[in-house]
Amino acid sequence: MSYVMKVRIAILDLNAGYPNQGMRCIREIVNQWGEANSYNVVLDEFDVRQNNEVPGLDYDIYISSGGPGSPLESEGEEWDTKFCHWIKQVEEYSRNIANYPKKNVFFICHSFQIASRYYKVGNVCQRKSTSFGVFPIHMLQDGCNETVFEGLHDPFYAVDSRDYQVIEPNHNRIKQMGASILAIEKERLHVPYERAIMSMRFNDWFIGSQFHPEADAIGMSMYLQRDDKKKTVIENHGEAKWKSMLEHLNDPGKILFTYRHILPNFLNSSVAELVVS
Numbered sequence: 001m002s003y004v005m006k007v008r009i010a011i012l013d014l015n016a017g018y019p020n021q022g023m024r025c026i027r028e029i030v031n032q033w034g035e036a037n038s039y040n041v042v043l044d045e046f047d048v049r050q051n052n053e054v055p056g057l058d059y060d061i062y063i064s065s066g067g068p069g070s071p072l073e074s075e076g077e078e079w080d081t082k083f084c085h086w087i088k089q090v091e092e093y094s095r096n097i098a099n100y101p102k103k104n105v106f107f108i109c110h111s112f113q114i115a116s117r118y119y120k121v122g123n124v125c126q127r128k129s130t131s132f133g134v135f136p137i138h139m140l141q142d143g144c145n146e147t148v149f150e151g152l153h154d155p156f157y158a159v160d161s162r163d164y165q166v167i168e169p170n171h172n173r174i175k176q177m178g179a180s181i182l183a184i185e186k187e188r189l190h191v192p193y194e195r196a197i198m199s200m201r202f203n204d205w206f207i208g209s210q211f212h213p214e215a216d217a218i219g220m221s222m223y224l225q226r227d228d229k230k231k232t233v234i235e236n237h238g239e240a241k242w243k244s245m246l247e248h249l250n251d252p253g254k255i256l257f258t259y260r261h262i263l264p265n266f267l268n269s270s271v272a273e274l275v276v277s
Helices: 022-036 078-095 110-118 173-176 217-224 225-239 239-249 257-259 264-274
Strands: 007-012 040-047 060-064 104-108 121-138 156-167 182-184 197-201 206-209
Touching: 007 022, 007 182, 007 206, 007 257, 022 040, 022 156, 022 239, 040 217, 040 239, 078 206, 078 264, 104 110, 104 257, 110 121, 110 197, 121 197, 121 225, 121 257, 156 197, 225 239, 225 264, 257 264
Parallel strands: 007 040, 007 060, 060 104, 104 206
Antiparallel strands: 121 156, 121 182, 182 197, 197 206
């Protein structure tokens, strides 16, 4: 009888009850990965913002979702305080040399912004305008050497959907933490704004991105073709932009490539410790 490894994974849902495609995509990536590797995956979800829920330390891997609203205005709210305490607790566990295997966390978009605010690695602020679409993401040297980015091209393409950003990195703080910036926003020659940090490794166990590595073409296409979203994109960016976004979704070298690499790579690198243990 062959041994089937059990992997306990927690998804922290920061969507505050708003309908979204992100949670479906995360579930599908985790389940596809589990089936492909013949793991017994136990997947639990925690509603952070509506129910003040956070997982305990009895999980092997954690993925924290994106979500709506301001990562600044929630500071001091019960759920936000509890989430930040959870970050501290998980990090302290992994920093303790006696604890093994370590706990790996991936922070997506809103979660990434709150983690960036918590660690004070840069200026978390509102954008001049909403970033929404499929954009190139540029890797820095540390990104080229990052296991979770293995197999990606430079630039690679990802779905970006946010009103906030992390800019003006605090390099002294980042160096002190042993953190590294992995990727930055596309260059925008026509505007004088600083390029946002798009991905960072906070420490040996925590990594995150402002873009959505979980986004798939089906969900994003459905989202873009909703009457309200289509209207918003056309009003703000024009019909040509809306059409080009749909075309990007069907390009296998763009978001589908990112979907098939980043979170699966994260899961593979995280589970490697469990195999050893």
